[in-house]
Amino acid sequence: MNQHLRWQNLFLLLASYYFYACWDARFLGLLILSSLVDYTVGIQLDKHHSISKRKRWLMVSIIVNLGVLSAFKYYNFFIQNFEDFLSFFGKHPNVHAAKIILPVGISFYTFQTMSYSIDVYKKRIKPTDNIVDFFAFVSYFPQLVAGPIERASQLIPQIKNRKTFDYNTSVYGLRQMLWGFFKKLVIADGCAEHVSYIFDNAAHLNSFTLLAGIFLFALQIYGDFSGYSDIAIGTSKLFGIRLNPNFRYPYFSQNLIEFWRRWHISLSSWFRDYVYIPLGGNHVSHVIFIRNIMIVFVLSGLWHGAAWTFVLWGAYHGVLLILTKFSSNINLLKRNYSITNIPKILLTFILVCIGWVFFRAANISDSFIYLARIFTTKFQFQLDFPWFQTYLKVIITIFIVWEWLFRNREHGLYFNGLKMNRVCRWLIYMIFCYMIFRYGVFNSHEFIYFAF
Incomplete structure (x- = not known):
């Protein structure tokens, strides 16, 4: 059995x-280098008990990554x-920018492998001595x-266990994959052409069109x-591996703090645990709290x-989160979706959408012109x-209503526990x-976050 697991x-x-x-074989070496560095650091952290030596090895991981x-x-x-x-x-220095191609996924796997070394240093986990298991964890x-962005404590134990096919888990995975493909190919890519047109021509469009551009x-x-x-989560279920949820219907949040507990959860929790x-x-104190929040969001x-638009977007959310935190009597744990809370949801969505202008604009000047x-x-x-197709309006409406109806479930096609026959x-x-x-749009619209 161990031999089978190794294979x-x-x-x-x-x-x-x-x-x-x-994607690009030229950067495979970087992925291997990052894996090798943190595998070695983990072994050395377990080997040494001196605080100074352990800190030096941790710094190796942080500096290299x-x-x-x-x-x-x-x-x-x-x-x-x-x-x-x-x-x-x-002063006019003769410094030229370099033609640098950003390796796909480098921000994701860098944080994933670096968190392993930090967790070993903090003695939250034991390092793995199996190099194949660790490299598989980094490159899964x-x-x-x-x-x-997965944690070693959650993913490595699953990699170390033998993977067997489970029919029910695989069915759940296929459903989630179907929902993901619908969101990507129909919703996201269906909106992409309109978004590009509006943001590229913002100086010549009316206000209603600009509002539509932000919404889209x-x-x-x-x-x-x-x-x-x-x-990704659905595909992993086919292998018997469970990944952590990354989104929980964030646009139905009632305030900005709740939004960041529902949007890109793995990154938010990473910054919470390793920075905040x-x-x-x-x-x-209030002053230090404000400092900490602004550091995290910047x-x-x-x-x-690597652009000031992203810095401004982060700072904008940091300021809003501070204001939300200091506002009176916010019950962050209560999830009440009664009709009386619709205004809170709409206000939060509007504030998030304003931030998306900074995120999407080519530069800060364009973002302020747009607004x-x-x-x-x-x-x-x-x-x-006029070429905003009627079918897309209908599908977007269906999607929003569907998301609202399934807002307390894992995803939009998670029917477990519902009284629904097989034919339906x-x-x-x-x-x-x-x-x-x-x-669906199949003309090679890459995922937006591949660029990060």
Whole structure:
């Protein structure tokens, strides 16, 4: 049985490397380097008991991982801003930006493998001495390029167990994959062309069209990213491996704190556990609390991209979260979706959508022009692009209503516990399959978060 498990994990590792190499084989070495560094660090942390030596080994992991990430993702950003800073004082350094290609998924697997070393250092977990198991953990292909960002304590034990086929679990996985493909191909990619047109021509469009652009981008990024997470989680169920949920209907949140407990959960929890809590968490003065929140959200913005628009997006959410935290008597644990809470949900959604303008705009200037034109142009219920298809309006409406009805379930096709006969279930599956093949967009729209 152990021999069989070893072959299983070796095959899983090679399949994951092949999957990654299909994107760009040139960067497979970086993935292996990151895995090797943290595997070695884990062994050394377990070997040494001296605090100083353990800290040095932990710093090896942090410096190598963040150094590689910074070199590929932030080099040009830092160079450009350094040049602008010197130019302000009349200096004109002859520094040129490099043509750097960002490796797919580097932000995700860097955080995943680095958290392993931190957990071993904190003695939360024991290091694994099986190099194949650890490399399979870092490169596990369903979540390698766009998450969820998994913890070693959750994923490695599953990799160490023999994987067997389970019919019911596989059926659940296929349902979730179907829901993910619908969100990606029909909702996200269906909105993508309209979003690009509106943001590229914002200076010439009316306010109603600009509002529609924000709404459509909110749907696009949610359908794109949560759709990938559903596909990854569903695929893992086929292997008997359970990944953590990454989205829990975030647009139905009643405040910004709840939103960040439901949106990109794996990244939010990563920053909470490895940045926010070490800085002092909630048990600090108001001033330190504000500092901690702003550090976390500015870093979160930078994690998403090397541009000031992402920094502004992170800072915007940080300020809103601070204001939410200090507002009176917010019951963060209560989930009451009565009609009286609809205004709270709508207000939270509007605030999130304003932030999406900073996230999507090409630069900060464009983002403020976009927002300003909403209030300075004549408002009329007319879209400035007549080719917004009726079918997409209908499908978006169905999607929103469907999400609301299933808001307390794992995903939109999770029928467990519902009194629904097999014919009805299969009819629903067929309808969603039809919508995917009839209205899905298959012209190679990559997942948005592949760029992060």
